[in-house]
Amino acid sequence: MFNTFKANARFALGLPRRLARLRQVHFAMALLCSSGVWAGGEQTLEKVVVSGTVTALGFSDAASVGTVTQKQLEARTVYRPGELLESVPGLIVSQHSGEGKANQFYLRGFNLDHGTDMRTTIDGMIVNQRSHAHGQGWTDVNFLIPELAKSLEYRKGPYYASEGDFASAGSVSLKYTDSLMQGIASVGLGQNGFRRVLLADSPAFAGGKLLYALEGLGNDGPFVNPDQFRKLNAVLRYSRGDEANGFNITAMAYKAKWNSTDQIAQRAIDSGLIRNRFDAIDPTDGGASHRYSLSGAWRAADETSSTQISAYLIDNKLELFSNFTYFLDNPVDGDQFAQPDHRRTAGLNATHSRRMSGLRLESENTFGLQLQSDNVFNGLLNTKARKTIGVTRQDHIVESNAGVFVENATKWTPWFRTVAGLRGDSYRFKVRSDNADNSGTATATMVSPKLSLVFGPWSKTEFYVNAGSGFHSNDARGTTIKFDPKTGDAVDRVTPLVRSKGAELGLRGNWLPGLQTSLSVYHLDLGSELLFVGDAGTTEASRPSRRLGFELANYYKLSNWLTVDADVAFARARFRDYDPIGNRIPGAVEGVASLAVAVDNLGPWFGAAQLRYFGPRPLIEDNSVRSSSTTVINARLGYRLTPKSRVEIEGFNLANRTASAIDYYYTSRLRGEAAAGVDSIHFHPIESRSFRLSYVMNF
DSSP states (O other): OHHHHHHHHHHHHTHHHHHTTOTTHHHHHHHHHHHOOOOOSOOOOOOOEETTEEOTTOSOSSTTEEEEEHHHHHHOOOSSGGGGGGGSTTOEEEOSSOTTSOOEEEETTEEOTTTTTEEEEETTEEOOBTTOSSOTTBOOOTTOOGGGEEEEEEEESSOOTTOOTTOSSEEEEEEEOSSOSSOEEEEEEETTTEEEEEEEEOOEETTEEEEEEEEEEEEOTTOSSOOOEEEEEEEEEEEEEOSSSEEEEEEEEEEEEEEOOOOEEHHHHHTTSSSSTTOOSSTTOEEEEEEEEEEEEEEEEOSSEEEEEEEEEEEEEEEEEEOSSBTSSOTTTOOOEEOOEEEEEEEEEEEEEEEEEETTEEEEEEEEEEEEEEEEEEEEEEEETTEEEEEEEEEEEEEEEEEEEEEEEEEEETTEEEEEEEEEEEEEEEEEESSGGGOEEEEEEEEEEEEEEEEEEETTEEEEEEEEEEEEEOOHHHHHOOBOTTTOOBOOOOOSEEEEEEEEEEEEEOOSTTEEEEEEEEEEEESOOEEEETTTTEEEEOOOEEEEEEEEEEEEEOSSSEEEEEEEEEEEEEESSOOTTOSBOTTOOOEEEEEEEEEEEETTEEEEEEEEEEOOOBSSTTSSSBOOOEEEEEEEEEEEEETTEEEEEEEESTTOOOOEEEEEEEEEBOTTSOTTOEEEEEEEEOOOOEEEEEEEEEO
């Protein structure tokens, strides 16, 4: 452990020298200066909370930690619920298929796929689904109701003892409110078949509050083969007490179905095989899903200590039909495949914090326990028009883990404090496969030290040094596999837990009235980018990787009616070992920038506008094929008809750009092409310009 701390310290001390070698930093800085795009998401100068009150321990533990307030979340214009997470500086949320599918995420030089290496929780319930049929860490937030979001907290890097699996790039914690200030009745209509209704309130009940929300939504999108996305969503919560002492019990239910226009080959458009960029090659792709959960949370605090316990049960089910290679593997029936996944997840989180005094030092010790168990039935099937024509593999997985952590925060002097933590995790993987040779049991443990040094504040500025190690788990099927389920070839098993090591230097300040600024430069190593390839039913262990980068964030409240928040981020992602095919990481995000402006208190008028820049990315290891950049502008304008009613119009992709939401480069085969297929770019388009009109009444 001591050697790990020494290695992390070397990372931190060497950051300025390493970052000086970033050959493309000048591009991001030029973008920053020429466009006026800075960095954003309101990052409150948080203080350590004990007993539900703010103590004198100081500000946040890192420059890359922040809280987005309920008011800021309300101001965002989102095409889909997952885009609410883009309030995290540097995070891009995209989509490459039908609306009911989990989003694609990009952060800190990662193509996080559907959620790997970004831990996401909603009300303490883990959203990432491990050993998932389609991708490790599958993060489907389509059940999110934005109007219920009370706050969004984010932490980047593996520096926090309370964050375990999937938190190497960062973690996002979204919290629902226990009660609403007013009831909400909302009706929305828009282009491309969009419609939405919402009813929510929190009346007094049995000495507490009974929060309820009912949502219905439909959306076809601009596609030739309409998405026909339909979802029903409900939340019911009973709560008593306050933030320090109280409890809540919550039931959630979500159900959806959709068609998918998956990514298409550019050459299919060029040859006239399909009509336009919104057409589909296999119109039978699509899916259905549900999520049902029951959770509870209890908290108690006094002047010197606080305790929080939460527990949850989740039932998730997905039926997903995709076809990315068309007729490459099966020239007659096509390459469509199904990835069914049905799981029940149980979890428990418990923390106890106690403030200590002695030797004129202020100190807080926190102890935590996290338990999770997944009982999973999934597989990979060959299908045609959603009908099964063959089976590649079917598995029953039981994956369990226990995590314990301890953390100490101490203020040594008025200008120096530390946060030191140690985390231990133990995993057990049990796989029962339809191929007995691929069945078995595996176990793994990992210890992860964390350390943060905080200096200041001086001249309204605080400085941070952070270092630590973390991990992500690999798909359980890869830990017991012997033979490729598709080819029958012998394959190597993968390491169950993949270590990450990171370090960061940062500062935070508010040098002008109303201005909050943070800057961080970071270094992150992964032992290997292990990945279960759900599209092929096999596990691949890729190469060790390294990411270097910086993020600059500003939030500026210029007056009581105008606020601006924006962010700019750049990352250099490379494989660390030599391979003649190249050292670029396909899909790894490089430059990202956004600018958001919100206006309010202008009589009955209010509104917001957002610009998002998603820079080009390498699509293959030698960097000879790259994606184009994507810039999107969304906006919202509202008018208060009465103190309790308002009308809003939202516009998306206002410039009507014909850009990609995501790009890939791989081999596929269209009808009539050579049996070996063709290597080419495949993309999913951003939606064309569209508008939505909503009427909202409070009661």
